[in-house]
Amino acid sequence: MITFQKQGARVEVWHDLDDLSARAAELFISTAYESITGNGDFTVALSGGSTPRALYARLASEAHEEYAAWARTHVFWSDERCVPPTDEQSNYRMARETLLDHVPLPPQQIHRMRGEDEPASAAALYTSQLGQHLTSRAGRFNLMLLGLGDDGHTASLFPHSSALDDMEHLVVAPFVEKLRVHRLTLTFRVINDAAHTIFLVSGEAKAAALHAVLEGDADPHAWPARMVRPAHGGNLTWLIDQDAATQLSY
Ligand code: 6PG
16 A cells, blocks of 8 residues: 555555555544544445445345444435436445445434435434534534545535535535536535545546545546545545545655
8 A cells, every 4th residue: 555645635546445444444443432432423424326335235244243332333325316226326225235235224314315305404303413413413413534536526516516616505406517416415524624535536537536536636527536634633634546536656
């Protein structure tokens, strides 16, 4: 593994998705135990898409049966598609199939975004649920998992979206022009408040976006992942594989 700093963040380059997922599982568990020791429980925002599947499957595998903290773990999402929880596009469904159905996590500690509802009301409901949960937890996630789109989006914060500069709301339901759909997403107000943030980025298709996000002075509104800047002492780690790192200088 090669590691270096970029824009105040730690970057770790791993051989492939499997290796970076193993590292992500290690950090997930260490962050969870750190949080439980300090706060009594652990609140994590899962990312969607396909990259985190390997991490979630690893956490569900017997390799991590020793992770005995599911009873102290609360799972939220960084974003969700506006589809039912049974839809193949659902980030909740992906996490349920790869992780949640395989670990003893109390159902009342699984806090999914209701993609099946009218977007604005789903965002308002999640704002209330998330706000209530975080109030007694210093207002922040212990761990925020994020992915990177090949256009530089993260969560469902897409280039030039009006949601990028929203510092008022915790959860919004922007219409994504590129996809012609609404999405549900945490805002950077919440994302940048997290104590620990980890990006998982794999594959050659992400190399150009990773270069634009981590190097040079590209417009953050054109490459929204550049706007992930943990505040209040939070830290940011990029777990990437060699294929995604091909356009980085290090
Ligand atoms: C989503 C995600 C999104 C994702 C990136 C990368 O709902 O799609 O939250 O931000 O992390 O698009 O997706 P892949 O991992 O599938 O490349």
